[in-house]
Amino acid sequence: xxxxxxxxxxxxxxxxxxxxxxxxxxxxxxxxxxxxxxxxxxxxxxxxxxxxxxxxxxxxxxxxxxxxxxxxxxxxxxxxxxxxxxxxxxxxxxxxxxxxxxxxxxxxxxxxxxxxxxxxxxxxxxxxxxxxxxxxxxxxxxxxxxxxxxxxxxxxxxxxxxxxxxxxxxxxxxxxxxxxxxxxxxxxxxxxxxxxxxxxxxxxxxxxxxxxxxxxxxxxxxxxxxxxxxxxxxxxxxxxxxxxxxxxxxxxxxxxxxxxxxxxxxxxx
Numbered sequence: 715x716x717x718x719x720x721x722x723x724x725x726x727x728x729x730x731x732x733x734x735x736x737x738x739x740x741x742x743x744x745x746x747x748x749x750x751x752x753x754x755x756x757x758x759x760x761x762x763x764x765x766x767x768x769x770x771x772x773x774x775x776x777x778x779x780x781x782x783x784x785x786x787x788x789x790x791x792x793x794x795x796x797x798x799x800x801x802x803x804x805x806x807x808x809x810x811x812x813x814x815x816x817x818x819x820x821x822x823x824x825x826x827x828x829x830x831x832x833x834x835x836x837x838x839x840x841x842x843x844x845x846x847x848x849x850x851x852x853x854x855x856x857x858x859x860x861x862x863x864x865x866x867x868x869x870x871x872x873x874x875x876x877x878x879x880x881x882x883x884x885x886x887x888x889x890x891x892x893x894x895x896x897x898x899x900x901x902x903x904x905x906x907x908x909x910x911x912x913x914x915x916x917x918x919x920x921x922x923x924x925x926x927x928x929x930x931x932x933x934x935x936x937x938x939x940x941x942x943x944x945x946x947x948x949x950x951x952x953x954x955x956x957x958x959x960x961x962x963x964x965x966x967x968x969x970x971x972x973x974x975x976x977x978x979x980x981x982x983x
Contacts, residue, residue: 716921716941721966721978724943726918727752727759728909731773733928733950734971735761738876741780742949744972749782751979758918759788762909762925764868764902764932766793766841766883767814787915792867792902793817795911796839797824799901804863806836812854812886813841817867832857840890840898841867842883851889858894868902870932874950903927904936913942924965926974930956934964947971 729735735745752759761773761784768776770786777784793813797820800809809826811818817839818828829835835857843850858864870882883902891897902908913920924943927933928950934957937944946957946964949971957967968974 716943718965719922719943724922724924724978725757726916726923727757728912728916728923728925728937728942729759729761730903730925730927730929730933730950731761731763732765733874734926734933734947735777735782736780737874737949739776739780740876741782742970744970744975746781748971748975748978749784751975753783758916760912760916761789762903762912763789764792764870764883765873766791766796766817766820766867766902767844768816769819770794772815790908790912790915791816791820792908793820793841795908796841796865796867796901797821797826798911799899799907800837800839800863800865801825803865803899804837806862808834808836810835810838810854810857810862811841812846812850812890813839813843813867814845817841832860835860835862837863837865838890839865839867840883840887842873843886846886851893854890855893858890858896864890864894864896864898866898866900866902868932869900870902870929872951874928879951903932904939906936906940909937909940909942913940926971928952930960934960938962945974947974 770789801824832853869884871884872879873882925937944964
């Protein structure tokens with residue numbers, strides 16, 4: 715069990731992205747400033763996102779367009795974690811992917827060949843796919859019925875956008891689960907392994923790291939299960955009432971990163 719610490723004791727951060735750093739293509743208030751101050755004072759941090767649509771280099775470029783500087787090595791996606799986990803779990807190396815560039819590249823980097831025909835697949839892995847077709851769902855369904863391993867990057871039912879909540883990877887995974895009656899093995903948050911993966915990369919004492927998230931069902935519950943301190947922000951999905959009603963509660967709740975910045979650095983300087 716984690717020992718209680720004060721906010722000023724924290725020496726590393728794991729940031730969710732959608733609903734914490736940005737919404738849609740717009741940086742949230744205070745995000746760029748807080749991250750800049752962490753970098754200048756050598757406080758290590760990583761981005762940990764369930765969004766598997768883009769590889770880290772493109773995520774970094776997207777952040778740059780919002781005025782946020784990040785190195786691709788600081789960005790961990792559920793696609794990367796899933797690909798590494800699937801490579802350890804199965805012998806076959808032919809994957810039928812329901813997903814976008816981020817997942818496809820992660821799977822090929824992990825040694826998989828991508829196939830389109832259900833008869834050639836050793837595994838099916840599903841994620842958010844904004845160009846999903848019935849034909850792709852059909853091939854994935856037939857492969858799962860054939861008995862191949864069924865995996866998902868994450869099970870987020872929706873994701874925050876500038877226009878509101880849109881369908882997430884979980885909505886697509888649910889279609890395959892409904893069609894086949896088979897539940898996938900998922901790797902993204904709230905699975906504690908996602909946070910353990912990040913901790914191995916973050917150069918900070920694990921018991922002095924906090925995860926910053928906007929969702930109870932992924933960020934907060936997952937971090938708690940992994941033994942990581944928790945900071946909730948109210949710029950995404952979960953409300954202040956939901957955060958305060960959960961047990962155990964997040965250790966800190968802030969309206970957004972601007973307020974966290976003021977509270978953390980007022981004690982550091």
